[in-house]
Structure formats: C-alpha cells, structure tokens
Amino acid sequence: MSHEREIPGRNPRSFPYELRSFPVRLVDGVVPEEVAKWSQAVALGFYGDAPTGENLAKFAVLEQADGRMATGAYLKDAAAPAGAWGPEYPVATYAYHRKNLNVGGGTLLPVHQITAVTVRPSHRRRGILRAMISSDLAQAKAAGIPLAALTASEATIYGRFGFGVATHKCTVEVATRGGIAFHNPSAAAQGTVEVADPLVVRDLHHEIFARVHAATYGSIGRHDMYRLVASGQGNYASMTPVRNIRAALHYDDAGEIDGYVTYRPNEEAKPPTVEVVDLLAVGESAYLALWNYLGSLDLIERITWTMAPEVDPLEWAMAAKRDYNRTGTEDHLWLRILDTPAALAARHYLSDGSITVHVGDPLGHASGIFRIDVVHGMATVKRCPEDGSVEAELGLGVSELSSIYLGAVSARTLSAAGRVREDVPGAVARFDALFAPPGPAHSLTNF
Template identity: 70%
Template structure:
C-alpha cells in the first residue's frame, strides 16, 4: 500500500521520502508541460503570488527559457493525497537556477550561478529538503566550473549555513520633492533632454540599456528576461494583472541617443501624494541626475519613493537640501557564495599590490584550503598551498566571510571586530583591506 499523503501519518517511514527532479523551464510545442505548470503554481504558493492561469504560465515559461532556467522540484515518493488536496505531482519544495555574470571590476564579467524560486511547503519543513537541493546544485555548479553562486534572499538567516555571505546592500529612500528639487550644481542635473514615452518603449529598450549599465557598474549581476516586462508594468511572477498608471521617461544624450530611463507610478496616500519608482537605469551620471531632475519637477507630488537605491548615492550629495533625502530601510541584497577560491580571487581587480596567505573553511568543501594571494599591478595569482603544516596562514575565515569580502562591501577589520575572522599574523587584516578595497561601493540592481 502507498504511504498516506495526509500530514502526520507515516510520513517518517522513510528517512527521506522525496525524489528530486530537475527539468528545463521552457515551452514544449508552444506551451508549458504539466510538470512545469505545477512547479510554477508551487512557486507562486510559496511567495504568496497570484494563482497562475494557462496564459501566464506559458508567458513565464517563454521568458525563463530565454534565461536557460533549470527548475528542480522535490516530490513525495509512494504517496497518495487526501481528497481535494494537491497531489504528489505538485512539488513540496522548489528551486531553480540560471547563469549570467557578475561585474567584478576592470571590465570583467565573471560567470555566476544564480539561484532563485526557493520554496518549501510549510508542512514539509525541517526534513532536509533545502539542504538536499542546495547541496546537489552547488556541487554541480562547482563541477561545471562556475566560480561563484549568488542569490537574493527573502529571509536573512537561511543561507549563511550554506556558505553564502552578504556582498551588497540596497536602500529604500524617500526624496521630498514638493516645490521641486534644487541641485548644488544645477548644470550637472540639466545635461541632455528628458521626454515622456509610452511605457512599452522601455520593454524594448531594457536589454540594451541594462547591458550598458551592467558593464560599468561594480557589483551588478545579470538580469533575467522577465525584467523587461516588470520594468514596463506587465504581469510578472506574483502579479497576474498589468500595473496601472505606470509612466515612463527617457533621457537622451547630446547626440539624441537614449542612455537612461525611469518608469514610475503616481499614487495618493492619505496625507501625501507619492511616486513609486518601478525601474531606473542610467548609463552615466548625467542621465541619472537629469532623470531625478525630471522626477523632482512633477507637479502635485510630495515624495519620490525608490526601493532599490544604491547605498552610496550621488543624488544625496547633488541635492542642495541633503536632509530631504531619507533612507527608510537599508538591508542585505546580493548574497555571494564562492565555489572556486583561486578562480574567483584571480578574476577581480585589486587597488594595491601585496601578498597574503589565507585559510578558508568551507563545510561543503568547495572553497576550503590555504591560499597564497600575490597581487602584482592589480592582478592576482592565487596558489593553493599544502595543508600539511608547512605553510602557515596569516588570516583565517569561513567561505561566508570571504564571499562577503569579495566585492569590498565590508572590510576585514569590521568582520574581525564582529568575531568572524581571525588574524594569525600581525597587520594581516590591514594588508587584506588594502588589497581588497573597492574604488566604489558595489551596487546590484537585480532581484532574482
């Protein structure tokens, strides 16, 4: 007899009564397979999104196919469902990945394994499902030669145990614009031309503009195809209806070429009128400030709200009244997980030459070892050292700490004060910070 699917009955008769299945997230003969459709419904359930219809499922499958997304589901083995409940053909846990790249400076776009759609049904938690999916996936990514994995987390305490560390933060900001924005150097915010456009134009421009921004933004990670739809207010995961009252403005440079855009939505709160920024991309500083100048000129608006602002924002220092720029939330955004320590460290740029030997601990074994980092003219050679006691490390840390330090978003001194790294040789922390310092704060513009 098959074991019962009903909660609490015989579910522990197997140590791990689940099968992990991985399949491409794509259309087959013009539509999503039943397996993929049920997987997508499980993802929507996990993130409290709208129930998906056939049209939405086909649309999303077409988009994820562009990204080469691979979906994993955990399915109960030998199970039957109580009458009316989702059956065992619906996964009780979901997971997916796609691969794009990460801007690590000096024009280098490093291949990265981007993890997304991680859910576990509440009735199946604490049974090792996430560990099984994550462990298998990271091992395969390492075997494929991908040096770093990445994710953006809905919860802050889940992924550290898998070796992930916070690499960038982002801010929610409110900018008071009642009466207009005044800039200290008005000419800096008045270059080029800003004009209104149909929001559908942004959908068509998105990929080109983002590629240009991504190539010059330290800490930026590749965007999935769905972004061109969400930026223009079209239905996306979690929202089956188009966004209403969304507007778009484009910035044109001196030659008349588009080099930035903002999409936004006005709304009326009880005590004030606001504009919520939907997406904001600017290829250069002139386009960025000019688009903010435009937003500040909107009539009948008190406040502009943006939930993806950089932590170090030139707008704050361009405004004449700095106090009108307020951060309402600053929180972790991009999490990185180094898989190949020599490959990852050799890829990024370094502002100072020097040598340092570090010990990296990794409970999964992918990034662990003793490594000598030798930087000459800003480029690193990373050598794995024997672990027989013949080489002593100067600095010891876990892979989570090294992953947080990778882009320079936090200093080794700060992590030392937090008790998270150990200095084994005098001034090793100071030397590490000199070598790993970033010329600018890393900023990620992508959720996934």
C-alpha cells in the same frame, strides 16, 4: 528570490523525497505538465496569483530565454490524502539560471543565480533545502562556475550554506515640493528628458541595462522577465499590467537614449507621492537629469525608491541634503564563492601585495589554504599544501570571504565581530589594503 524557514538540526527520519530537475520551456508550443505543477507550487510559496494556462505559457517563454532549470522535491511512494495536492506537485521548489557579475576592471564573471526556493509548510525541517542546495552547488562547481548568488526573502537561512551578504539596497524618500535644488544645476541639466510610452522601456530594457551593467561595480545580470517588470507589464506575482505607470527617457547630447525611469503614483500615500519602478542611467549626467525630471512633477511632494545605492550621488548633489531621507537599508545580493582561485583571480585589485589565507567551507567547495599574490592589479592564487608546511596569516569562512569579495564589509569589521581570525599580527590590515574595492558595489537586480 528565496522563501524558506528551515531550522538547522539533524532529522533522524528517512528522506522520502526524490529530486527531479528539468528545463522550464514550451514543448511543441505547450507547457509540460511538470512545469505547470512546479509553477503552481512556486506561486503557493510566494503568495502569487495561481498561474493560468496563458500566464504559464508566458512564464515558460521568458524562462526559456534565460535557460532556467527547475528542481522539485517529490514525495516517493506516498499517496496524498483525499482532496490534497497529489504527489505530482513538488513539496519544494528550486531553480537557477546563469548570467554574470561585474567584479570590476571590466570583468563580467559567470555566476549561478538561484531563485524560486520554496518548501511547503507541511514538509519543513526534513532536510529538503539542504539536499537541493547541496546538489545544485556541487553541479555548478563541477560546471566551472566560480560564484553562486541569490537574493533572500529572509536573512538567516543561507549563511550556513556559505553565502554572505555582498551588497545592500536602500529605501529613500526625496522631498520634491517646489522641485529639487542642486548645488550645481548644470550637472542635472545635461541632455534632455522626454515622456515615453512604457512599452518603449520594455523594448529598450535589455540594451540599456547591458550598458549600465557593464559600468556598474557589483551589478548582476537581469533575467528576461525584467523588461516586463521595468515597464509595468507583468511580474511573477501577476501578469496584469500595472495601472497608471509612466515612463521618461533621457537623451544624451548626441540624441542617443542613455537612461530611463518608470514610475507610478502611490494614491494612498501622504503627502502626494510617486514611486520609482525602475531607474537605469548609463552615467551620472543621465542619473541626475532623470531625478531632476522627477522633482519637476506637478502636484507631487515626495519621490520614493526601494533600490537606491548605499552611496548615492543624488544625496550629495541636492542643495538641501536633509530632503534626502534614507528610511531603510537591507541586505540585497548574497554571494557564495565556489572556486576560490578562480573567483579571486577574476577580481580587480587597486594595490599590489601578498597574503596567505585559510578558507573554511562547510560544503568543501572553496576550502583550503591559498597564497594570493597581486601584481599590477592582477591576482595569482595558488592552493597550498595543508600538511603543516604552510601557515596561513589569516583565517575566515567562505561566507565571510564572499561578503568581503565586493567590499560589503572589511576584514577588520569581521574580525571585531569574531568572524575573522588573525594568525599573524598586521594580517587583517594587509588583507583589507589588498581587497579594497574600486567603489561602492550596487546591484539593481532582484531575482
């Protein structure tokens, strides 16, 4: 997750900062001083609890499991005013870890996940974010990572660095007074659901998520902290366990666990409401059965969830569709293609065809003219000479291509928005036919 308000524009002042990178980890069982002060700066930017020594150690263990690398921007040759944080504290923070992204066809593509981006308010508009992100993306590209990803706290920052919205998440309210009536009740009654201790979810999380991730188009890998978030045992804002969290597990017909939900009451909401903390289901049967269980909670009239998919089977399974209320939709996962041939060749295609496109990239990583040939759902992507001997049929920026990549938007829509250029009549329609997604993409991961 990122939190930064840098305003575009060239700053004539010199760059009085040094960028330093280091792994987040314990050394001889102790949190290194640079990690501790970097973590304090992150907490400042996100208004989290100032981490204590004990919590710093917990964070370091979790982040070490992910291979997280931290970067800080530090003032060079400058003394802090009396009473202020000293130059050993970074004025800006940045981090990454690497997981994978489900791009369809059974492919989990390596992805560079950016997080913990902050800039201290007193040091904004000085090019710090640009320096950090430009250096980091160049290193990821050199390491052979085809895609970068982030989830943004604010929506207007990252487009200029080549990122594009790739998935959305929805906030939903489901009226449950008297239970949820289903068009096909048997579809929501497969297997069994039983109450469990939330600590069981903590221990099961990685295994269940791996199965859901492998089956969910658009899903991106979760970091180790998620097993605590899902079970209410802690998060980056506070490591105090959530009060009154509950859990239920779904068992398939063979008695194997294939899903869970964790939830808690919202004691201030009217009507009586339960909030879903995390819900993972390996298949549709487990998904509907867990919702059937939530609908059966006594004294509860509404269930809310902030991570629902844009296209939700529950909405169409309910006999009273109007009891499913989508109260908000916002951008969630942002992608940034770094290697155009590698990213496009990894993606699964539903139809065959060919097209030549020009991709613009302000940082140069993904730019060029590319010939895309798809045969039996597999793409071959060749870089073409840019000497005028090859003419592109369609032109777009890397931000636009990154949004199209999983199907968040069509080239036709972006063309109407003035963000895709059709150089050959019919190219937009052919491009959209080629890039049609296998289904709606859904990411279940905040980072």
